[in-house]
Amino acid sequence: MRLFAHDRALASAIGPVDVARWEQYDLDDTLPFQAMWYTVAPQSSPPPDCHPEVELSLVISGVASVEAGDTITEVAAGSSFLLDSGERHVIHNRSSEQPLVVFSAYWMPPAEAGR
Amino acid sequence: MRLFAHDRALASAIGPVDVARWEQYDLDDTLPFQAMWYTVAPQSSPPPDCHPEVELSLVISGVASVEAGDTITEVAAGSSFLLDSGERHVIHNRSSEQPLVVFSAYWMPPAEAGR
Numbered sequence: 001m002r003l004f005a006h007d008r009a010l011a012s013a014i015g016p017v018d019v020a021r022w023e024q025y026d027l028d029d030t031l032p033f034q035a036m037w038y039t040v041a042p043q044s045s046p047p048p049d050c051h052p053e054v055e056l057s058l059v060i061s062g063v064a065s066v067e068a069g070d071t072i073t074e075v076a077a078g079s080s081f082l083l084d085s086g087e088r089h090v091i092h093n094r095s096s097e098q099p100l101v102v103f104s105a106y107w108m109p110p111a112e113a114g115r
Numbered sequence: 116m117r118l119f120a121h122d123r124a125l126a127s128a129i130g131p132v133d134v135a136r137w138e139q140y141d142l143d144d145t146l147p148f149q150a151m152w153y154t155v156a157p158q159s160s161p162p163p164d165c166h167p168e169v170e171l172s173l174v175i176s177g178v179a180s181v182e183a184g185d186t187i188t189e190v191a192a193g194s195s196f197l198l199d200s201g202e203r204h205v206i207h208n209r210s211s212e213q214p215l216v217v218f219s220a221y222w223m224p225p226a227e228a229g230r
Contacts (some may be wrong), residue, residue: 001181001184001186001198001199002196003188003194003195004194004196004197006191006195007191030197031171032147033147033148054145058173058175060173060175060193061192061193068116073118076120076122078175078176079120079121080118080218081117081119082119082145082146084116087116089116110144
């Protein structure tokens with residue numbers, strides 16, 4: 001059993017977001033995805049993000065206001081949201097007090113060929 | 116964007132554990148793993164578990180007392196633990212009041228051949 005303690009993870013501030021990438025654990029290809037925790041400060045909105053990786057996120061604490069397409073969806077702690085490859089998104093934290101903590105797993109989608 | 120709301124997920128009771136498997140979302144091979152939420156009632160210990168899948172778990176709320184090998188490791192909300200293929204484990208909830216809620220991703224390890 002291996003423990004990954006969130007409160008001891010090394011994180012870097014990127015604007016209003018603290019990002020703790022799991023590359024720090026030297027897992028190589030143990031997991032079939034890459035992973036990170038990120039924390040969005042209260043009343044903050046990081047810039048829009050868009051990447052080729054599919055991303056599955058799990059809200060650990062706080063509420064994520066997930067803007068994708070023309071809609072904003074509130075995602076409560078314990079729930080999850082899936083963003084497709086190339087899907088533009090903004091993860092807002094609209095709370096005035098509570099940080100938003102999210103775990104994300106992300107991976108390149110299988111090649112389109114052969115699907 | 117697709118939402119997976121934990122509080123609306125279909126769950127089945129297996130002894131003191133409520134299990135909500137993500138097969139209910141018909142994701143086919145969208146994710147490179149299978150997934151579930153499970154909730155362990157206060158002061159409960161499900162039977163030991165052991166399976167060929169590697170399992171990465173994230174504690175959503177409560178504290179998991181993860182017994183593996185000869186040790187028990189406390190895993191707080193927000194933190195994660197990784198169980199290897201074939202690693203016997205028991206996930207205790209020692210709290211007298213708080214349910215333990217865990218998200219798990221699990222997958223078959225790559226074939227040993229060629230590694």
